[in-house]
Structures are given as C-alpha cells and as structure tokens.
Amino acid sequence: MGSYLLRRLGGLLLVLLVTSFIVFGLMYLAPGSPLAFVLGPRGGTPEQVAAVTAQYHFDDPFFVRYFRWLGDIVQGDLGHSIVYRQDVSALMSGRIGTTAALVSLSAVLIAVAGVGFGTLAALKSRWVDTVVSTLAAIGLSTPSFVVGVALISVFGVGLGWFPTFGVGSGGFDTLVHLILPAIALSVASAAYLARITKAAVNEERGREHVQTATVRGLAAGVIVRRHVLRNALIPITTVMGLTVATLIAGAVVVENVFALDGLGSLLVRAILQRDFAVVQAVILVLVVAFVVVNAIVDFLYTIIDPRIALGSRQ
Amino acid sequence: MSEALLTLTDVRAVLHSRHQSQSLLNGVSFSIAKGEALGLVGESGSGKSLTTRAVTRMLDPAFEVSGSISFDGAEVLSMGPAELRNYRSRDIGMIFQDPRAHVNPVHTVGDFLTEELVRNRGLAREEVEQRAITLLDEVGVRYPERRLTQYPHELSGGMLQRVMIASVLLAEPRLILADEPTTALDVTAQSDVMAILDEQRRARGLSLLFITHDLELAAACCERLAVMYAGEIVEQGAHVYESPRHPYTIELLGARPSIDQRLERLPVLQYNRDIHEQLKAEA
Numbered sequence: 001m002g003s004y005l006l007r008r009l010g011g012l013l014l015v016l017l018v019t020s021f022i023v024f025g026l027m028y029l030a031p032g033s034p035l036a037f038v039l040g041p042r043g044g045t046p047e048q049v050a051a052v053t054a055q056y057h058f059d060d061p062f063f064v065r066y067f068r069w070l071g072d073i074v075q076g077d078l079g080h081s082i083v084y085r086q087d088v089s090a091l092m093s094g095r096i097g098t099t100a101a102l103v104s105l106s107a108v109l110i111a112v113a114g115v116g117f118g119t120l121a122a123l124k125s126r127w128v129d130t131v132v133s134t135l136a137a138i139g140l141s142t143p144s145f146v147v148g149v150a151l152i153s154v155f156g157v158g159l160g161w162f163p164t165f166g167v168g169s170g171g172f173d174t175l176v177h178l179i180l181p182a183i184a185l186s187v188a189s190a191a192y193l194a195r196i197t198k199a200a201v202n203e204e205r206g207r208e209h210v211q212t213a214t215v216r217g218l219a220a221g222v223i224v225r226r227h228v229l230r231n232a233l234i235p236i237t238t239v240m241g242l243t244v245a246t247l248i249a250g251a252v253v254v255e256n257v258f259a260l261d262g263l264g265s266l267l268v269r270a271i272l273q274r275d276f277a278v279v280q281a282v283i284l285v286l287v288v289a290f291v292v293v294n295a296i297v298d299f300l301y302t303i304i305d306p307r308i309a310l311g312s313r314q
Numbered sequence: 315m316s317e318a319l320l321t322l323t324d325v326r327a328v329l330h331s332r333h334q335s336q337s338l339l340n341g342v343s344f345s346i347a348k349g350e351a352l353g354l355v356g357e358s359g360s361g362k363s364l365t366t367r368a369v370t371r372m373l374d375p376a377f378e379v380s381g382s383i384s385f386d387g388a389e390v391l392s393m394g395p396a397e398l399r400n401y402r403s404r405d406i407g408m409i410f411q412d413p414r415a416h417v418n419p420v421h422t423v424g425d426f427l428t429e430e431l432v433r434n435r436g437l438a439r440e441e442v443e444q445r446a447i448t449l450l451d452e453v454g455v456r457y458p459e460r461r462l463t464q465y466p467h468e469l470s471g472g473m474l475q476r477v478m479i480a481s482v483l484l485a486e487p488r489l490i491l492a493d494e495p496t497t498a499l500d501v502t503a504q505s506d507v508m509a510i511l512d513e514q515r516r517a518r519g520l521s522l523l524f525i526t527h528d529l530e531l532a533a534a535c536c537e538r539l540a541v542m543y544a545g546e547i548v549e550q551g552a553h554v555y556e557s558p559r560h561p562y563t564i565e566l567l568g569a570r571p572s573i574d575q576r577l578e579r580l581p582v583l584q585y586n587r588d589i590h591e592q593l594k595a596e597a
Contacts, residue, residue, distance in 0.1 A: 207415070208410065208412065208415040208416045209415065209416050209417055209418040209419070211372060211410075211416065212408070212410065212416045212417065212418075213418070213429075214372065214402070215370050215372060215402055215406075215408045216402065216403060216408075216429075216430045216434075216481075216485070217398075217399040217400065217401070217402035217403025217404070217430065217434055218399075218403075218429070218430060218433060218434065219399065219433065219434075222429075222433055226418075226421070226429070227418050230418075230420055230421075231418065231419075231420055304420070305419075305420060306419070306420060306422075306465040306467070307419060307465070307467050
C-alpha cells in the first residue's frame with residue numbers, strides 16, 4: 001500500500017513535469033504577446049516596452065524562463081497575473097470551489113441517471129430499451145452549450161424555476177444556481193454511461209455464475225443486485241472515471257454559458273488575453289485533478305474486483 | 315424398483331427461431347428413484363445438458379418444451395415463479411462443469427456458500443458458516459475456515475468444484491444434477507472430486523443425475539445408465555454397460571481404445587442419423 005502510493009505520487013509528479021513543459025512551451029509558441037495587452041492597443045514608447053520586458057523577463061531565453069517559473073511553482077508561487085494585477089493563487093482560490101461544486105454535482109447526476117437508465121434499458125421491456133436508447137442518442141449528439149441554452153430558455157426564462165446565471169449566495173442557493181449548469185454538463189456523459197451500463201448489464205446477465213445463482217433459487221432482485229450490477233460496476237467505474245476527468249475540461253463551456261465564475265471561464269479569458277501565468281496555473285490544476293481522479297478509479301478497481309491487486313497491471 | 319423421485323415422460327424441446335424450428339429433445343423418458351444414481355451418457359450434442367436444463371427449467375424461452383417432468387408428484391413444467399424458486403432452492407442442486415465460470419468471482423467463498431440459505435431461508439450467516447465449515451471439511455477442503463474469506467480465484471479448480479459440491483449439499487436437496495462435474499478439472503483432481511461426490515451422495519441417500527461422456531465413470535458410480543443419441547434415449551437400464559443391446563451402445567462401448575494395445579487410428583463410429591432413422595422405422 002505504501003509503496004503503491006509512493007509510485008502513484010511519483011507518476012503524478014512526472015506527468016505534472018511533462019505537462020508543465022508542454023503548457024509553457026505552447027504558450028511560448030502561441031502568436032501574440034502579453035506586451036500588447038499590458039501596453040494597450042496603441043503600444044508604448046520604446047522605454048515602456050523595455051521596462052515591461054525587463055519586469056516580466058520577456059527577453060530571457062526559453063529555458064531560463066521555464067525553470068524560473070517551475071522553481072516558483074515548486075515554492076508555491078503560481079505567478080502573477082498581468083491582466084488582473086493579482087497573484088494567480090488568489091485568482092484561482094475564489095473560483096476553484098465553483099468548478100469543483102459544478103463537476104461534483106454533474107458527476108452525481110451522471111452516475112444516478114446513467115446507471116439508472118442503463119439498468120432499466122437492459123432489464124425492462126423492449127419498449128423501455130427503445131426509449132432510453134433514443135434519448136441516449138439524442139443526449140450524446142447534443143453539445144453541452146446547446147443543452148445549456150435550451151435549459152435556460154425553458155426552465156430559467158420560460159418557467160422561471162431556476163436562476164439563469166451566477167453562483168448564488170452559497171449553500172442551498174448555490175445548489176439551486178448550479179442545477180441547470182450541472183444538467184447541461186452531464187447530459188452527454190449520462191447518455192454515454194447509460195449505453196455502457198446497458199451493455200455491461202446485458203453481458204453480466206449472460207454469465208455462467210448468474211445461472212448458478214438462478215438454479216439455486218435466489219430471488220430475481222438478489223441476482224440483479226449481487227451478481228449482475230455488482231459485476232457490471234467494473235466497466236461502469238472505468239467510464240465514470242474517464243467521464244469525471246473530461247467534465248473538468250467540459251466545465252469551461254458550461255461556465256461561460258451560465259456566466260459562472262469558475263476556473264473554466266477564467267481559463268478562456270486568460271487565453272484570450274494572453275495572461276500566461278493564469279493559463280499555465282489553471283491547466284496545471286486541471287491536470288492534477290485529472291490524475292487524482294484516475295488514481296481514485298484505480299484504487300476503486302481493487303475494491304470492486306478482488307482479482308485486481310493494488311498496483312497490478314491487469 | 316422403489317418410488318420414483320424424478321420422472322420424465324416424453325419430454326420434447328423444440329427450438330423456434332425466425333426461419334425454422336428444430337427439434338432437439340425427441341421424447342425423452344426416464345425416471346430416477348429415491349437414492350438412485352442415473353448416468354446419462356452420450357456424445358456431444360446428443361441432448362444431455364439440454365435434458366438437465368429442462369429439469370431445472372433453465373432452458374432459453376425460445377424453446378418450446380412439452381411432455382411431463384414430475385418431481386415427487388409435482389409437475390415441474392407448470393410451476394409458477396414462487397413454486398419454481400422453491401423447487402430450485404430446496405429440491406434440486408446443480409453442479410456445473412466449470413466451477414471457475416460458475417462461481418461469481420467478486421464474492422468470497424463464504425458469501426457463495428452462505429448466500430442461498432441466508433437469503434432464501436432466513437438463517438443466520440454465522441450458523442450457515444459453521445455448517446459450511448463442517449461440509450468443506452467433509453468434501454476434503456483443507457483449512458475450511460480460511461477458505462470462507464478467500465476469493466474463487468485463490469482456489470484451484472478442484473478445490474472450487476469441492477466448494478460447489480459443498481454449496482449443493484448445504485442446501486440439502488433431494489436430487490443432485492451433475493453436468494460433467496469433472497471434465498474441466500485436471501486428471502488427478504477428477505477422480506478425487508468424483509469419489510467425494512459419490513461418497514457424499516450415498517451417505518446422504520440422495521438421488522443423482524450424472525451427465526458424462528465417460529461411460530466407465532458413469533458405470534462405476536451409477537446404478538443405471540441411459541444412453542442418449544440425437545435427443546432420444548436409445549437404451550437404459552442396469553445392463554447397459556455389461557451387456558448393451560442397442561447397436562449404437564454396442565458400437566460406442568466397442569470404440570473405447572484398450573489400454574494394452576497401441577492403435578494407429580482410433581475407431582470411428584459408423585452409426586449415424588440415417589441408420590438411426592432406419593432402425594426407428596423398423597421398430
């Protein structure tokens with residue numbers, strides 16, 4: 001267990017190092033310069049340009065800048081936003097909670113709706129299967145921003161049940177504010193998970209050990225719970241883990257549609273404004289979240305499937 | 315002959331698919347007395363497993379089953395869901411060919427053994443575990459307490475088949491159906507497992523329907539044999555192994571290679587569907 005966690009941590013650090021280099025390198029190669037933003041559309045005098053260049057070390061060679069940035073991050077300094085004139089960590093700390101809440105709520109919705117509908121489609125009548133499969137196909141093929149706009153116009157503007165923008169004032173109010181965005185974010189993934197669940201349940205139902213359970217006279221409910229769904233959890237968990245990881249990136253779009261002040265909208269604005277330090281920091285946070293979610297899924301495997309040992313390569 | 319426990323009368327199973335109907339069991343009739351073992355032998359595809367599936371009502375709904383399967387006076391084919399569950403739970407026990415595939419890999423051996431009695435009969439798990447430990451010991455599983463917390467993949471095939479036998483005995487059925495219970499095991503485990511099954515069955519006075527294509531094995535542990543060909547029982551009785559009468563059985567028994575002779579080619583059965591139909595027409 002200890003050595004497993006150590007290896008996992010080492011892997012995380014390696015991924016972060018590689019990602020940091022790629023992120024830094026891409027921003028370096030991207031057209032446009034933060035100079036233009038700092039100095040405004042008319043540009044500045046040569047003295048101003050020189051002063052800003054010196055302040056942000058724009059003239060230093062690539063590797064010098066990369067390692068200075070990396071050194072700062074290791075010491076906990078994520079840098080300074082040239083647009084907001086604020087520390088990046090301060091910029092993010094206020095927004096990270098919004099994105100985390102949005103992604104968590106979506107994950108719960110996806111798990112409940114995806115597994116629920118998928119199981120129904122597999123076990124109930126052909127009619128239910130057709131309805132669920134059709135809805136899943138529609139859900140899968142509708143982009144989250146379209147779902148978002150539709151939800152706003154129906155439930156926000158039309159019926160007036162839900163607020164259409166912002167995160168509210170904390171607690172229950174925030175939950176109400178996040179419901180529509182979370183639905184918009186989860187529709188496609190829930191549809192995908194429903195299809196995976198349906199396939200997994202159908203496959204597990206045909207297994208020989210289910211015959212054993214049936215011929216022992218166990219009740220249908222017990223068989224479904226203990227021998228079909230329990231075993232189908234293995235593929236479901238895989239997809240669920242991948243899905244949550246992609247939600248973090250998908251939140252970018254939904255946050256913009258619902259004017260939520262989260263990491264996603266911060267990232268989009270920072271990219272448009274060439275706010276290097278913010279882009280790099282946000283992406284690093286997203287990568288950490290991604291890797292951590294994957295580590296959690298790997299750990300869950302060992303609980304769900306006793307044949308998989310911690311850290312084995314099955 | 316003493317009182318019959320299981321009686322099949324003219325059981326037919328027709329598989330209906332979209333384009334055709336195929337008759338796979340063509341009037342199977344036999345009966346097993348209380349405490350008796352019947353060996354059902356025949357080549358692959360002759361309908362042996364299909365017959366057990368009919369007896370356990372595990373045939374796919376695409377099959378249309380007719381005839382009568384009577385268990386201790388109750389008609390199995392017309393049982394409702396609750397009655398069927400009760401019959402499966404208390405009256406019969408099934409041992410499958412491949413224990414590895416037939417035991418759920420994600421639950422412990424203890425879960426597997428206790429599940430049925432705890433869920434169906436409301437017994438306390440601790441009590442069932444105690445009985446399971448005793449039974450595991452009886453069927454030759456060493457360290458039975460420890461096995462309960464192990465997972466199926468931690469046990470060998472032979473051990474797992476013993477666990478399967480213990481799980482069946484635990485439910486105290488009156489009839490055991492064993493569908494090639496030793497075929498998937500390695501040779502040394504085969505004879506051990508078979509000996510245990512035979513011994514336990516006799517000790518408890520249980521009936522056994524033993525399915526195999528090993529004629530000698532069937533003759534050794536069953537009072538009577540029934541030989542299946544093409545979904546029919548061509549010959550049955552206590553005499554079959556010693557003095558077969560039906561041409562198919564005679565040829566089948568004659569085809570076994572002798573242990574003291576080296577053969578260039580193994581014998582091939584000449585009996586086929588045409589001869590079979592012709593014989594039936596003549597009879």
